[in-house]
Amino acid sequence: MRILHLVLCWVLMTGAALAAPLDRDQIAAFVVPPYALGEPVNDKGVWSLLNSGGAEAGYVFETAIMAPLPGFSGGPINMLVMLDLDGRFIDVRLISHNEPIFVSGLGEAPFRKFLEQYRGHSINTPMVVGVPYGDAGAGSGLVYLDGVLKATASVRIAHESILAATLEVAREKMQGIKSVPPATPDPAHDEALDWQALVDQGIARHLRVTNAELDAAFAGTIWADDDPEAQADPQGLFLDLWLVDIGPPSIARAVLAPDALTDLNRFLSLSPTEEPLLLIDSGRHGLVSADFVRNTAPDLLGAEQDGLPVALRDADMIFDTLPGVPEGTAMILRSDRRLGFDPARDWTLQVKAVREHGMFQPEIGSTTFTLAAGTPERFFLRAKPVEALPQWLEAARNRAPDLIALALLLPVLLLALGPGMNRLSGHRHFTAIRLAVLAGMAGFVGFWGQGQLSIVTPLAALRTASDGGSFAYLLYDPFSLVVWAAAVLGFVLWGRGLFCGWLCPFGALQEFAHHLGRLLRLPKIELSVLWDARLKRVKYLLLAGLVLTVFIAPDRVDTVAEVEPFKTAITTHFMREWIFVTYAGFWLVLGLFTFKGFCRYICPLGALMAIGGLLRGRDWIARRKECGSPCQLCKVRCNYGAIAADGKIGYSECFQCLDCVTIHNDAKQCVPLVLAARGRAMRKRAAPVAAK
Structure with missing residues (x-):
């Protein structure tokens, strides 16, 4: 409770209210000659735009007021749009946002460069974020806006906000904008x-x-x-x-x-x-x-x-x-x-x-x-109006190859960990197979697919639910959404183990660090049972602090979520400020000595996964009555400390590594099976003697 109290105090001290609409001077600072800011034209933050002669030349407005679509931080991305009287974009400028990938990841420069693409385009022209698919770009009438690598979902949300706000202004102030192609x-x-x-x-x-x-x-x-x-x-x-x-x-x-x-x-x-x-x-x-x-x-x-x-x-x-x-x-x-x-x-x-x-x-x-x-x-x-696909569908189409590969990979993994679990865990090259799968997850799902799940997404969903907003933004990152779907399915089947043990790219990096430490024969730091149990509670306290931040200081969510090193290690490939790189590197170096310390003790997403694991419908790891008494082998071998002294599995801490399943099914390792085999051998030797 002391840790929770400190977290609450920090949140209260650093909390900030939602940004208020810009006043006249602030908006005027964005308007450069030959244009000047006119007078407000309604109560929704729309201002007139004047040319150098003082005549009306268009409109200026903030998107967060006209179309407050939530971003991945749960709050809207606020941009300033300058629109001329013919419905063409004069300029689109970034005002404020809390998108995690741009706050301290890629920086704002690529975001601002993306917004420059709107200049000169008409609101009449269908625009999509992405690249032409097949021959879709040839004479289609669509304008394709280049997205930002690793942040396409965020810029799609920004694009939707710009169009929604601009169309509202057009309907109210510019009734003449055509809605169909000319004859x-x-x-x-x-x-x-x-x-x-x-x-x-x-x-x-x-x-x-x-x-x-x-x-x-x-x-x-x-x-x-x-x-x-x-x-x-x-x-x-x-x-x-x-x-x-x-x-x-x-x-x-x-x-x-x-x-x-x-x-x-x-x-x-x-x-x-x-x-x-x-x-x-x-x-x-x-x-x-x-x-x-x-x-x-x-x-x-x-x-x-x-x-x-x-x-x-x-x-x-x-x-x-x-x-x-x-x-x-x-x-x-x-x-x-x-x-x-x-x-x-x-x-x-x-x-x-x-x-x-x-x-x-x-x-x-x-x-x-x-x-x-x-x-x-x-x-x-009259040609049929060129209709851009919904942004979520455009996002899915742009990532079709990755989604197809993921759709093929995940069912195989689910089958291997489900019906094929015993065969997989008993394979003589099981460790090599597991490391190969983890390498694929780190490489394909993490570094390539940018599918590293983060606590930011559930927190943004919580904020959206509390504000009564739309969850459509979740569809803008279909790759991560599929990984989320697999993780939720894992809740029902196994608890937290599927994601934390097999799908988490940063978890895979920590496991590689552990094996490297063993190859280098570095000392292994193992905590006592008491301290292990105490430290495992920290992640739940951190999760509680993050949830409270959503309600007390929502603009600080992206900051406090930096407790996760995922963005640094996976999303930006360690290309960040030294303090973030040092923090992420600390956990990987610690992994050389302590097995997956971040996952076990700190990870708030892991805490959420553990709570979600309560949806698990069954105890899927087989146990024998001898487990725990007298046999303690599985408990001793469990790197996660997920097996109690009585042999019961603590599924909230189980990462589904299958080591205990391997032991349970191996007649040469499982003590009850070894003793049973010895008993049978002794009985066979005693049978001829008795016959004589």
């Missing part, structure tokens, strides 16, 4: 059309503005009397504008002359993502100003779809139209569908009318007339 003209759609049919079906749209209507738009301004031509002919037409989308071949054939149609097809073959729009104006407007430069954006025309601007550009084509098509100033504009323009959905053409007031430095005034546009869906093809 593309269907080259196979053939429909007999002429100009009148286009007009009758509303495919060709018409905007008519008289001079009187133009004057009315400028009425009450200084430009009201600056158009004498309009005043002289009020009923004359300022705008007599026709608009038709000629991307669909059937519509283009109904409008353009054969030579022009050929030129258009040649243009579209070179620019297949462009949508051509034909405009014809027979009024005074003329579509463009005298200063307009061909092949650039029209200065008097614009477009908007879903509240977001649509980029228009002159196609720089000289063409003729068919008879029956209205005559006038004609031009073909183009808009790139890759930039979000969807021709099959409603959009608006904006036509600007400009007037000048004054002679030497005239003041410019303008008004805008709009024309609703949109072409029927039947003329287009």
